[in-house]
Amino acid sequence: MSRLRIFDEHHPHNPLSVHNDHASIARELGKVGVRFEQWEANHPVAPGASQDEVIAAYRSDIDRLMREEGYQSVDVISLKPDHPDRAALRQKFLSEHTHSEDEVRFFVAGAGQFTLHIGEKVYDVGCEQGDLIGVPDGTRHWFDMSEAPYFVAIRLFTNKDGWVAQFTGSDIAGQFPRMEPLASLA
């Protein structure tokens, strides 16, 4: 189940509000310029599937996004809990950072947790299969995949070089809840 928890940036233990349905998640995120939509994830791909397999399965959606919204490159993160580099991969996204382009991610399987630091609030977004999230450029954020990652996400970039991050140096990410194991998110 997708979930949004909104916190005051100084109070990481008590959410100000919790939203469990797609419409209210989209409404709350829309108020701060974040895109949150449900797309058809109707080509079964299993976490661990190769990038080529995932891109082939979702070719028409990817082509449409690239054509209509001007994305220049695409890649796939596809991880399952036994990935040998899971700890290093998790660490890579766990600190607060920004990008100079919108962060657009389509979850075609599994789940992951984006946490967005906007103004004085923190928006913790549990994304699952079928969710498309679009985080505006310059937004402070981090991402957790839990210690047992299980997801496939298509990433779209306007930058031909793909993923480039600027780390803020803040330790705020360590104060907020990490992603719980997938079974307990449901």
Ligand SMILES: CSCCC(=O)/C(O)=C/O
């Ligand atoms: C769910 S895609 C992997 C995370 C990522 O690309 C990113 O920028 C996290 O902030």
Ligand SMILES: [Fe+2]
């Ligand atoms: Fe990011």
Ligand code: NI
């Ligand atoms: Ni306070």
